[in-house]
Amino acid sequence: MNGVVGEIAGSVRGFLERVGAMTRFFGQVLWNSPATLLRFRLVVEQVYNTGALSLVIIMTCGLFVGMVLGLQGHDLLERFGSEDALGVGAALSLLKELGPVVTALLFAGRAGTALASELGLMRATDQISAMEIMAVDPMRRVVVPRFLGGVIAMPLLTAIFIAVALYGVQLIGVQLLGVDQGQFWSQMRGAVELGDVNEGLIKGFVFGIACSLIAVFEGYNAAPTAEGVGRATTRTVVVSAVVTLVLDYILTALML
Amino acid sequence: MKQTLEPAGAPTAAADANNVAALHGVDYSIDGKPIFHKLDIAIRRGEVTAIMGPSGTGKTTLLRLITGQLRADAGRVVVDGRDVAQLSRRELYAMRRRMGMLFQNGALLTDLDVFENVAFPLREHARLPERLVRSLVLSKLHAVGLRGAARLTPQQLSGGMARRVALARAIVMDPQLLLYDEPFAGLDPISMGVVMRLIRSLNDALGISSIVVTHDVREISQIADSSYILSDGRVVASGTPAELREHPSPVVHQFMEGLADGPVTFHYPAPDYPAQLLDRSEGA
Numbered sequence: 001m002n003g004v005v006g007e008i009a010g011s012v013r014g015f016l017e018r019v020g021a022m023t024r025f026f027g028q029v030l031w032n033s034p035a036t037l038l039r040f041r042l043v044v045e046q047v048y049n050t051g052a053l054s055l056v057i058i059m060t061c062g063l064f065v066g067m068v069l070g071l072q073g074h075d076l077l078e079r080f081g082s083e084d085a086l087g088v089g090a091a092l093s094l095l096k097e098l099g100p101v102v103t104a105l106l107f108a109g110r111a112g113t114a115l116a117s118e119l120g121l122m123r124a125t126d127q128i129s130a131m132e133i134m135a136v137d138p139m140r141r142v143v144v145p146r147f148l149g150g151v152i153a154m155p156l157l158t159a160i161f162i163a164v165a166l167y168g169v170q171l172i173g174v175q176l177l178g179v180d181q182g183q184f185w186s187q188m189r190g191a192v193e194l195g196d197v198n199e200g201l202i203k204g205f206v207f208g209i210a211c212s213l214i215a216v217f218e219g220y221n222a223a224p225t226a227e228g229v230g231r232a233t234t235r236t237v238v239v240s241a242v243v244t245l246v247l248d249y250i251l252t253a254l255m256l
Numbered sequence: 257m258k259q260t261l262e263p264a265g266a267p268t269a270a271a272d273a274n275n276v277a278a279l280h281g282v283d284y285s286i287d288g289k290p291i292f293h294k295l296d297i298a299i300r301r302g303e304v305t306a307i308m309g310p311s312g313t314g315k316t317t318l319l320r321l322i323t324g325q326l327r328a329d330a331g332r333v334v335v336d337g338r339d340v341a342q343l344s345r346r347e348l349y350a351m352r353r354r355m356g357m358l359f360q361n362g363a364l365l366t367d368l369d370v371f372e373n374v375a376f377p378l379r380e381h382a383r384l385p386e387r388l389v390r391s392l393v394l395s396k397l398h399a400v401g402l403r404g405a406a407r408l409t410p411q412q413l414s415g416g417m418a419r420r421v422a423l424a425r426a427i428v429m430d431p432q433l434l435l436y437d438e439p440f441a442g443l444d445p446i447s448m449g450v451v452m453r454l455i456r457s458l459n460d461a462l463g464i465s466s467i468v469v470t471h472d473v474r475e476i477s478q479i480a481d482s483s484y485i486l487s488d489g490r491v492v493a494s495g496t497p498a499e500l501r502e503h504p505s506p507v508v509h510q511f512m513e514g515l516a517d518g519p520v521t522f523h524y525p526a527p528d529y530p531a532q533l534l535d536r537s538e539g540a
Contacts, residue, residue, distance in 0.1 A: 122366075125366070130359060130365075
């Protein structure tokens with residue numbers, strides 16, 4: 001019994017230590033961000049690496065999520081004779097929930113793992129140490145540009161995901177299942193407010209901060225071994241997914 | 257066989273003016289395991305100093321103490337007359353700009369090509385016109401014989417070439433002190449000879465000081481001015497390579513002759529072999 005209690009206490013302590021270390025790391029990232037922003041070229045490179053290189057997967061998944069939403073939404077609304085409301089229903093669910101959340105999960109899987117493994121390998125192959133010896137602060141040169149790149153890219157990817165998903169809904173709902181095109185778009189324009197768009201973008205921005213921070217933290221602090229890099233990559237995906245869903249609930253509760 | 261160590265022959269490190277770096281009575285431990293105890297080492301200006309010793313004696317840790325990446329638990333690490341532990345972050349970085357380090361695997365930045373790797377410290381620290389950066393980088397690459405490889409990526413380089421590129425990067429800021437971490441490990445005889453000659457010629461041509469951490473006794477004996485042998489957390493012998501070969505310590509003799517067994521035992525401490533084989537209580 002004592003062993004079980006001890007193990008639980010150890011796990012809780014380990015968890016709290018990790019949260020503390022990440023909070024401290026976040027403080028360092030924020031402290032060094034202004035200096036890194038002065039070298040904006042480094043940030044732009046990372047917006048390309050995390051954002052542009054994730055476009056294909058984001059757009060492909062967005063299209064299929066939209067098409068599924070079109071099928072399911074039409075099936076549901078048909079039961080109430082409200083197929084024309086497909087546009088507004090899909091738009092609100094994509095803007096407020098599906099868009100930011102699914103984009104964040106995809107971002108963690110594609111860009112987050114790339115960031116974590118890259119930083120972990122840099123640690124394992126002494127590239128981080130080499131920078132320190134060259135009097136170059138790896139936090140400013142490597143970590144912060146990648147963090148800021150992710151933070152900038154995430155809301156943009158969210159917007160692109162939502163736009164492509166809406167096209168997918170329209171493709172299935174209007175082109176395939178015969179929902180009236182005029183009703184589809186006019187109801188959407190009438191019901192969707194600026195606040196709904198902002199909600200999606202704010203969530204995208206917050207998820208971007210969370211997922212990018214987790215990826216650079218796990219990668220930068222990875223054990224300098226193959227196993228350490230693998231573990232950092234796995235933790236990036238798992239922790240990002242959990243944190244995204246928890247934050248989603250908190251943000252939804254705050255913004256409703 | 258029990259390890260018996262001769263008294264350390266380390267010179268007193270009082271004359272810091274003649275030393276580019278010195279460790280005075282340094283203690284250092286990792287997770288409670290002592291690595292160094294009362295370690296005294298002096299690196300004289302203008303010389304190639306070898307730090308040798310069996311694997312796991314903390315040779316690389318010693319370099320990290322000198323660069324300020326690690327802090328000693330006790331004692332002082334002095335570089336260029338200043339106590340590393342007393343330096344502010346800004347001063348520490350200023351000190352590192354006067355150092356270069358060659359890592360065992362080169363530690364080239366994998367997202368940059370050879371030219372940009374060598375140019376990296378210049379671009380980070382000096383706002384120089386591109387023409388000047390180009391001529392500086394090409395001159396350093398020429399010095400290590402790799403001017404023609406300027407546009408190759410690190411993945412296209414052999415181990416020896418990667419180390420030479422890293423050497424060009426280490427000297428591009430004209431350092432006063434060059435640190436080498438196992439520069440000969442894993443190299444073929446030709447590459448080893450090239451790196452060996454480069455260490456000596458760069459030290460003399462640039463008027464710098466070099467610390468070479470290695471366990472390649474034969475190679476380093478040809479180029480080192482003085483050597484230290486570490487074992488069990490302290491210096492067991494120091495002097496010129498010729499003096500070390502005549503040293504009475506059995507540890508030094510074992511190390512210099514490359515003997516498999518001796519004061520440093522072949523077997524990791526273990527229970528009696530037949531008794532362990534017959535012990536059925538122990539799992540497979």
